[in-house]
Amino acid sequence: MKPSKAVGIVGYGAYIPKYRIQTTEIARVWGNDPNLVPIREKSVPGSDEDSVTIAIEIARNALMRASIDPRDLRAVWVGSESKPYAVKPTSTIVAEAIAATPFVNAADWEFACKAGSETVQACIAYVGSGMAKYALGIGVDTAQGAPSDALEYTAAAGGAGYIIGSAKESLAVLEGSISYVTDTPDFWRRQHEHYPKHGNRFTGEPSYFRHVISSSKALMEELGTKPDDYTYAIFHQPNRKFPLEVSKILGFGKEKVLDGLVSPYIGNTYAGSALLGLAAVLDKAKEGDKIFCTSYGSGAGSDSFSFEVTDKLAERKVKAPSVKSYIERREEIDYARYARYRKKIRM
Amino acid sequence: MDVPRHWREQIKRYRLVGSKCKKCGKLSYPHRLVCPKCRSREYEEHQFIGRGKIISFTNINSPPKEHRYNLPYAVALVELMEGPVITAQITDARAEELEIGMEVEMVTRKIMEYNEDGIICYGYKFRPIVEYAHP
Amino acid sequence: MSDNVSVIGVGLGKVGEHWEKSLRDLAIESIWMAFEDSGIDKVDALYVGNMSSGQFVEQEHLGALIADFAGLGPIPAVKIEAACGSGGAAFIEGYMAVKSGMYDYVLVTGVEKMTDVLPSKTTSILANASDRDYEAFNGVSFVGLNALVMRRYMHEFNVKREELSIFPVISHKNAPFSKHAMYRKEITLEAVINSPIIADPLTLMDCAPICDGAASVILCSEKKAREFTDNPINVSGVGLATDSLGVHDRVHMTTLSAAVEASKKAYKMAGVGPKDIDILEIHDAFSIMSALSLEDMGFAKKGEGTKMALEGQHYIGGDLPINLYGGLKARGHPVGATGVYQIGELVYSLRGDGRVDAERGLAENIGGSGATISACILERGG
Numbered sequence: 001m002k003p004s005k006a007v008g009i010v011g012y013g014a015y016i017p018k019y020r021i022q023t024t025e026i027a028r029v030w031g032n033d034p035n036l037v038p039i040r041e042k043s044v045p046g047s048d049e050d051s052v053t054i055a056i057e058i059a060r061n062a063l064m065r066a067s068i069d070p071r072d073l074r075a076v077w078v079g080s081e082s083k084p085y086a087v088k089p090t091s092t093i094v095a096e097a098i099a100a101t102p103f104v105n106a107a108d109w110e111f112a113c114k115a116g117s118e119t120v121q122a123c124i125a126y127v128g129s130g131m132a133k134y135a136l137g138i139g140v141d142t143a144q145g146a147p148s149d150a151l152e153y154t155a156a157a158g159g160a161g162y163i164i165g166s167a168k169e170s171l172a173v174l175e176g177s178i179s180y181v182t183d184t185p186d187f188w189r190r191q192h193e194h195y196p197k198h199g200n201r202f203t204g205e206p207s208y209f210r211h212v213i214s215s216s217k218a219l220m221e222e223l224g225t226k227p228d229d230y231t232y233a234i235f236h237q238p239n240r241k242f243p244l245e246v247s248k249i250l251g252f253g254k255e256k257v258l259d260g261l262v263s264p265y266i267g268n269t270y271a272g273s274a275l276l277g278l279a280a281v282l283d284k285a286k287e288g289d290k291i292f293c294t295s296y297g298s299g300a301g302s303d304s305f306s307f308e309v310t311d312k313l314a315e316r317k318v319k320a321p322s323v324k325s326y327i328e329r330r331e332e333i334d335y336a337r338y339a340r341y342r343k344k345i346r347m
Numbered sequence: 348m349d350v351p352r353h354w355r356e357q358i359k360r361y362r363l364v365g366s367k368c369k370k371c372g373k374l375s376y377p378h379r380l381v382c383p384k385c386r387s388r389e390y391e392e393h394q395f396i397g398r399g400k401i402i403s404f405t406n407i408n409s410p411p412k413e414h415r416y417n418l419p420y421a422v423a424l425v426e427l428m429e430g431p432v433i434t435a436q437i438t439d440a441r442a443e444e445l446e447i448g449m450e451v452e453m454v455t456r457k458i459m460e461y462n463e464d465g466i467i468c469y470g471y472k473f474r475p476i477v478e479y480a481h482p
Numbered sequence: 483m484s485d486n487v488s489v490i491g492v493g494l495g496k497v498g499e500h501w502e503k504s505l506r507d508l509a510i511e512s513i514w515m516a517f518e519d520s521g522i523d524k525v526d527a528l529y530v531g532n533m534s535s536g537q538f539v540e541q542e543h544l545g546a547l548i549a550d551f552a553g554l555g556p557i558p559a560v561k562i563e564a565a566c567g568s569g570g571a572a573f574i575e576g577y578m579a580v581k582s583g584m585y586d587y588v589l590v591t592g593v594e595k596m597t598d599v600l601p602s603k604t605t606s607i608l609a610n611a612s613d614r615d616y617e618a619f620n621g622v623s624f625v626g627l628n629a630l631v632m633r634r635y636m637h638e639f640n641v642k643r644e645e646l647s648i649f650p651v652i653s654h655k656n657a658p659f660s661k662h663a664m665y666r667k668e669i670t671l672e673a674v675i676n677s678p679i680i681a682d683p684l685t686l687m688d689c690a691p692i693c694d695g696a697a698s699v700i701l702c703s704e705k706k707a708r709e710f711t712d713n714p715i716n717v718s719g720v721g722l723a724t725d726s727l728g729v730h731d732r733v734h735m736t737t738l739s740a741a742v743e744a745s746k747k748a749y750k751m752a753g754v755g756p757k758d759i760d761i762l763e764i765h766d767a768f769s770i771m772s773a774l775s776l777e778d779m780g781f782a783k784k785g786e787g788t789k790m791a792l793e794g795q796h797y798i799g800g801d802l803p804i805n806l807y808g809g810l811k812a813r814g815h816p817v818g819a820t821g822v823y824q825i826g827e828l829v830y831s832l833r834g835d836g837r838v839d840a841e842r843g844l845a846e847n848i849g850g851s852g853a854t855i856s857a858c859i860l861e862r863g864g
Contacts, residue, residue: 018439046438046439046456047416047417048417048436048438048456048457048458048472049456049457050457050467052457052467052469053454053455053456053457053469056361056454056455057454057455084467085467093361093469096357096358096361097361097362097455097469098362099362099394318479320479321477321478321479322479325477325478325479326477329477331441347415347416352615356615377613377615377616383726383731402634402735403630403631403633403634403637403735404630404633405626405629405630405633405681405682405683405684406679406681406682407621407622407623407626407681408679408680408681409601409602409605409623409625409680409681410602410605410621410623411602411605411606411609411618411621411623412600412602412603412605412606413606414621415602417621420621422620422621422622422626422630423630424630424634424729424730424735431730432730432731432735433616433730434613434616434617434620434622434627434630434728434729434730435620436620436621442682447633447634447637458619458620458621459619459621468619470619470620471620472620
């Protein structure tokens with residue numbers, strides 16, 4: 001739940017591609033009811049972007065905030081379900097680009113939308129054990145939903161990353177982290193398939209809700225905290241509805257999740273989702289604020305984290321672009337261009 | 348098999364690493380083994396900051412075949428803050444936004460890929476500077 | 483002092499899309515045209531100007547191939563490559579071979595077969611004339627590099643795109659007379675201005691076409707030349723210079739410093755200056771290159787390369803007629819062959835084709851975006 005050595009976040013970075021497709025445009029193409037779309041619009045990566053390039057942007061932003069020498073990173077871990085190569089690490093490219101090579105552990109992590117948060121938990125352990133001075137964990141995706149599938153309305157691109165270091169250097173100190181995992185096949189993609197399959201309503205109650213709630217409750221129980229102790233809460237956000245509902249069930253209410261709820265504006269960035277919400281909250285948080293964050297990955301599991309913000313956040317958060325500035329940097333594209341960028345049209 | 352020729356350029360392209368003449372201080376990108384100014388052969392690696400301004404640009408409509416997927420795209424001569432001028436694509440910008448004097452920042456992007464089954468080559472592009480708005 | 487070098491034979495094949503002819507067919511056709519023109523049928527050496535046969539038709543080793551198929555016997559034969567400047571560079575090699583006394587008769591053939599591949603591949607191959615790892619890799623086409631130079635030129639000297647559009651009009655004006663030209667028709671200024679943008683600010687009609695062609699010239703000493711003709715055309719000055727391969731490495735983005743250097747050498751060797759040049763074949767692969775060439779070889783002040791053109795001085799009858807056989811734009815630009823076409827065309831004009839009475843002419847051939855430039859001055863032997 002907590003490493004023997006006190007650790008925290010020394011730097012964080014976010015990135016969202018600038019292109020957006022309105023979900024009503026997707027509905028128009030497939031003849032669906034434009035009034036029933038789950039969110040307003042979602043981010044789309046440009047034709048020269050993929051999980052590698054997005055992770056590099058994230059890592060550079062995190063390094064700017066942390067102001068550390070990249071050669072002091074002992075790990076560059078990237079969690080994603082949209083690796084550009086099926087075999088060949090994404091993380092080595094990222095590590096090379098940020099000059100963290102060669103004395104660094106690099107690996108790609110996979111656990112659907114939880115792949116990002118588990119890299120952060122592993123960084124906590126890596127630094128907490130004394131094996132690393134700093135470690136970087138990134139959650140990133142350029143998620144794809146099958147054309148006309150419900151997931152196409154939300155599958156988006158973006159992510160966030162966290163540099164973990166000692167508590168005394170941190171902008172937010174870790175209070176504890178826990179995971180809750182079972183074998184629950186609610187969403188999957190078989191080898192060589194382009195698009196994932198999912199269990200429709202089965203992805204809700206027995207999957208998302210059960211894991212997010214169980215993990216969150218367990219961590220608060222361990223820490224002896226309650227929702228009222230927290231200023232902000234972030235939950236994995238596949239849409240707008242789920243995180244709001246889970247927040248209500250857990251007793252956090254609506255107000256505490258709104259600042260970290262980015263999916264209505266950019267969609268579900270999968271492995272980047274909860275981590276991006278956490279970055280948006282850090283952009284806003286002040287010294288003494290307590291932040292609760294729970295991810296969710298299909299298959300299925302959740303990682304929960306509890307942080308307390310320090311006085312170092314204020315001067316560091318302004319050193320790189322905020323989540324809000326990335327949300328506001330947008331260019332709308334139509335379905336045809338979206339289909340081209342996402343290689344849905346074979347050339 | 349084009350792997351080695353891209354692999355050996357990777358660090359220079361991913362991070363914008365060039366060279367600095369140890370004798371006269373002249374900066375070069377790409378790196379040079381002989382200083383174009385004083386002909387010294389002593390040099391060290393130089394990490395460029397990655398900011399500069401556009402001194403000329405064009406929008407490519409008729410590209411080399413390996414860049415077809417990326418159409419339409421702009422290419423510019425970017426004068427780096429430190430002096431050297433480099434040729435690079437401008438990304439995340441509309442053609443009509445571009446102008447001589449525009450400030451840009453370096454990003455690492457996908458430059459080209461060898462079909463669906465070959466290697467992906469990443470490298471530098473430049474984009475309009477992302478403003479640091481904070482809530 | 484060794485004897486002057488003369489051009490005694492010219493063979494300029496028709497430029498175009500030769501679907502039915504191979505690279506060797508084109509080369510051999512022009513060689514035998516040059517033999518017929520000269521009155522001889524044997525040479526001591528062959529220099530082949532060619533940019534990229536290895537990529538266009540997957541054939542290297544052109545010297546031996548062409549010598550064999552042209553029936554030249556076991557003579558020394560090599561290929562000279564300097565991108566689009568290959569022809570001019572090969573001509574200078576041939577000149578030096580005769581001038582040195584090494585060979586009596588030298589054949590220079592420029593050849594390029596470009597139409598066997600798709601246009602997008604052609605674009606990729608031409609981009610190899612730039613810095614492959616730091617220009618072409620980043621997606622800039624050859625046209626794109628010229629567009630970058632053009633926009634910078636327009637910016638620095640406050641020149642409008644429409645002013646540069648005059649150059650294709652001038653080249654096309656002379657094309658109907660040019661039997662070997664690809665496009666034997668005139669075009670209007672409006673047509674150039676309104677043609678589709680290829681890489682802004684360059685339009686389609688600012689650019690020379692992709693095509694096939696071969697040109698050959700035969701060189702020997704003036705003394706030997708006088709055995710065949712009373713009016714030999716002599717090579718009085720040659721110059722070749724290089725510059726950084728990448729446009730981004732140039733000290734002045736809008737100066738072809740290789741043109742400055744090459745023309746200086748040629749003028750010095752010929753003992754003349756720009757004012758003594760009566761006619762000019764310039765490398766108008768792109769309109770911007772015409773303006774820069776005129777400036778950098780001393781025919782116009784910097785930034786005023788379009789001035790004489792707009793005044794009508796580059797047409798036949800003007801102060802400095804240019805591209806009398808259509809230039810690269812109308813004759814066509816079979817890249818590695820172009821420099822040899824230019825020499826042949828100067829010879830035609832100096833021999834007297836009924837249009838101009840010129841004593842002396844200069845041919846300028848550019849390789850890449852200006853990294854290799856040759857300047858050759860030819861004049862009537864007295």
